[in-house]
Amino acid sequence: MRSRVRSCGIIKRSGMFCCISMIRIVIADDHTIVRHGLKQILALTPDIIVVGESGDGDELLDVLTQIPCDLVLLDMNMPGLAGVDLIKRMRTECSHLPILVLSMHIEGQIASRALKAGASGYLTKDSDPEILVGAIRKVVSGGRFVDAALVETLLFDHDLETRAPHEGLSPRELQVFLMLASGKTVSKIASELNLSIKTISTHKCRFMLKMNIQTKTDLVRYAIRHQLIDG
Numbered sequence: 001m002r003s004r005v006r007s008c009g010i011i012k013r014s015g016m017f018c019c020i021s022m023i024r025i026v027i028a029d030d031h032t033i034v035r036h037g038l039k040q041i042l043a044l045t046p047d048i049i050v051v052g053e054s055g056d057g058d059e060l061l062d063v064l065t066q067i068p069c070d071l072v073l074l075d076m077n078m079p080g081l082a083g084v085d086l087i088k089r090m091r092t093e094c095s096h097l098p099i100l101v102l103s104m105h106i107e108g109q110i111a112s113r114a115l116k117a118g119a120s121g122y123l124t125k126d127s128d129p130e131i132l133v134g135a136i137r138k139v140v141s142g143g144r145f146v147d148a149a150l151v152e153t154l155l156f157d158h159d160l161e162t163r164a165p166h167e168g169l170s171p172r173e174l175q176v177f178l179m180l181a182s183g184k185t186v187s188k189i190a191s192e193l194n195l196s197i198k199t200i201s202t203h204k205c206r207f208m209l210k211m212n213i214q215t216k217t218d219l220v221r222y223a224i225r226h227q228l229i230d231g
Helices: 032-042 055-065 081-094 108-117 129-140 147-157 171-181 186-193 197-211 215-227
Strands: 009-013 015-030 047-054 069-073 101-105 121-124
Touching: 015 032, 015 055, 015 129, 032 047, 032 129, 047 055, 055 069, 055 081, 055 129, 069 081, 069 129, 081 108, 101 108, 101 129, 108 121, 108 147, 108 197, 121 129, 121 147, 171 186, 171 197, 171 215, 186 197
Parallel strands: 015 047, 015 069, 069 101, 101 121
Antiparallel strands: 009 015
């Protein structure tokens, strides 16, 4: 099992040098600019240091075998292995390692699945930097953290895990889902709905995360199994 002993950082206070326990972070996000921004924010915090980064799930698993760390700051949507499946894999291979999800998605259904899969916390990317730092410290110390905007949904929406995954989609997400399942491309759907390709891709990303679907083949199989389209 990988050591959880943290590194010791030296800082100067009132003419004296003090040793502080450093929290070692690995950032996993497929956007380089996001990783760079997070590193800049965390560089201002004396007890947190970024020791590694990755842009996809498979690379992240490799990084974790090489670099000791105390927490993974994880985006839910990355190329390859990602989302709930990546969290479950990490729980199997790095059972001791806390995972704090930092996501653009504010839907309770996505947060609920991440937490049930083994994440220790869930935070949205529009959170203030001080909230991010506080969440990191709380999760590393053994606590759990949920974005305040999602607490009420997670507490009171008891149907999140009992209803069929597609029942939690917004009307537009369901519409795009059914059009994709019927064989239409993203560009064709964008043309028919008079929306941008980027907007359709965003809807696709969200419903695939909500439903924990990885490929278009899985999407079609789901739609047939639930009699949403003809087989």
